[in-house]
Amino acid sequence: MNFDLDQDQEVLQKSVRDFCARAIIPHAARWDEEERFPAEVIGPMAELGLLGMHVPESYGGAGMKLHDYVVALEEVAYADGSVGLTMASHNSLCSGHILLAGNDAQKARYLPRLASGKALGAWGLTEPGSGSDAGAARTRAVRQGADWVLDGSKTFITQGSVAEIYVVLASTTPEKRQKGLTAFVIEKGTPGLRAGKRLEKMGLHASDTTELILEGVVVPDEQRLGPIDHGFFDTLKVLDRGRIGIGAWAVGIARAAFDAARSYAKQRVQFGHPIAEFQAVRHMLADMATELDAARLLVWRAACSQDAGRSTTMESSIAKYYAARAATRACNAAVQIHGGYGYTREFPVERYLRDVKLAEIGEGTNEVQKMVIAREILKDLG
Numbered sequence: 457m458n459f460d461l462d463q464d465q466e467v468l469q470k471s472v473r474d475f476c477a478r479a480i481i482p483h484a485a486r487w488d489e490e491e492r493f494p495a496e497v498i499g500p501m502a503e504l505g506l507l508g509m510h511v512p513e514s515y516g517g518a519g520m521k522l523h524d525y526v527v528a529l530e531e532v533a534y535a536d537g538s539v540g541l542t543m544a545s546h547n548s549l550c551s552g553h554i555l556l557a558g559n560d561a562q563k564a565r566y567l568p569r570l571a572s573g574k575a576l577g578a579w580g581l582t583e584p585g586s587g588s589d590a591g592a593a594r595t596r597a598v599r600q601g602a603d604w605v606l607d608g609s610k611t612f613i614t615q616g617s618v619a620e621i622y623v624v625l626a627s628t629t630p631e632k633r634q635k636g637l638t639a640f641v642i643e644k645g646t647p648g649l650r651a652g653k654r655l656e657k658m659g660l661h662a663s664d665t666t667e668l669i670l671e672g673v674v675v676p677d678e679q680r681l682g683p684i685d686h687g688f689f690d691t692l693k694v695l696d697r698g699r700i701g702i703g704a705w706a707v708g709i710a711r712a713a714f715d716a717a718r719s720y721a722k723q724r725v726q727f728g729h730p731i732a733e734f735q736a737v738r739h740m741l742a743d744m745a746t747e748l749d750a751a752r753l754l755v756w757r758a759a760c761s762q763d764a765g766r767s768t769t770m771e772s773s774i775a776k777y778y779a780a781r782a783a784t785r786a787c788n789a790a791v792q793i794h795g796g797y798g799y800t801r802e803f804p805v806e807r808y809l810r811d812v813k814l815a816e817i818g819e820g821t822n823e824v825q826k827m828v829i830a831r832e833i834l835k836d837l838g
């Protein structure tokens with residue numbers, strides 16, 4: 457067992473860290489304030505290979521392992537949770553679904569554009585009435601000759617208004633509930649497809665989150681991803697990888713909160729001493745450091761298991777569940793260590809706390825992760 461990064465991973469980590477220090481960290485607070493999607497970072501991120509991390513080199517990607525991806529994603533999330541979420545949903549969800557279920561023609565058509573950053577990707581499963589319960593999806597895809605006609609609406613779609621390529625799950629056999637879902641790739645500009653309302657969120661203000669409306673959207677059967685009624689089975693595999701990414705994303709934001717809290721504790725003086733000398737504050741920092749290390753190790757274990765070709769349903773959920781909770785606790789403690797100043801916009805820790813909360817909700821809530829973990833533990837019960 458080796459807990460060290462290899463030399464290539466160290467180079468990757470350093471180059472992403474340097475890029476973020478230059479191109480993201482100085483602007484993150486302003487993007488949050490302006491609630492603006494920072495389109496200007498997409499090109500430079502693509503040049504660094506961050507938008508095609510798992511895409512094979514033959515399709516213009518970086519052809520990297522999942523472990524490489526989580527190392528890079530932690531750095532980007534450290535710099536800005538919103539940009540990190542763009543990277544996560546683009547790579548793991550949209551490109552990830554096409555990589556998993558696409559045929560050669562679909563991969564050749566979409567992956568080079570996604571990997572080069574010429575097109576951003578989005579992935580739409582959630583609907584107004586169907587979140588944790590994917591089987592309640594009401595977006596329908598009905599076969600008409602060689603085509604499919606899609607009608608319905610999705611919500612909470614990351615990159616909903618800025619993406620060019622959408623993977624959308626629609627019900628093809630409603631009586632089979634989630635087992636009757638099928639995935640389609642739909643391009644921006646297809647008649648009947650449009651972004652709906654932009655969602656006003658508690659955090660992640662620089663991440664584009666909108667509804668997605670489908671009204672009589674006609675797509676040829678060649679844009680169906682994977683077999684009919686197989687969309688949910690592929691989604692589970694996509695999420696097995698995506699959840700590991702969200703774990704790394706959470707660790708990244710919380711590490712930023714930890715660094716901010718540690719440096720504040722050293723310079724803030726009360727009762728004639730830096731607050732870092734008080735045991736209560738030291739214990740908060742110790743808990744943060746311990747839990748973030750544990751979270752990262754769980755994320756890396758799951759990523760390395762995926763890279764070894766193993767199924768990681770339970771490891772992915774454990775990593776995501778633990779990292780989300782640990783990271784939320786750490787960001788909350790960082791605000792506490794800053795006292796009243798932590799509650800102001802003068803310091804970044806309030807943004808970290810607002811942003812990190814999504815880790816407990818997106819790609820399956822904490823409660824859903826526990827359902828998955830318990831189901832895996834109790835598999836023999838049938």
Ligand SMILES: Cc1cc2nc3c(=O)[nH]c(=O)nc-3n(C[C@H](O)[C@H](O)[C@H](O)COP(=O)(O)OP(=O)(O)OC[C@H]3O[C@@H](n4cnc5c(N)ncnc54)[C@H](O)[C@@H]3O)c2cc1C
Pocket residue numbers: 545579580581582586587588589611612613614615657660665814817818819820821822823824
């Ligand atoms: C910023 C943001 C970005 C997102 N990006 C995307 C995206 O790009 N694509 C996409 O498809 N979706 C996206 N989502 C949606 C996200 O995945 C869902 O919000 C999430 O799956 C939860 O669904 P819900 O919001 O409908 O909550 P619900 O499913 O309604 O859950 C509400 C509460 O009930 C609990 N609950 C539900 N069922 C059970 C149960 N059986 N047992 C115990 N507790 C239960 C939940 O844990 C939660 O606490 C995004 C969400 C946000 C906030």
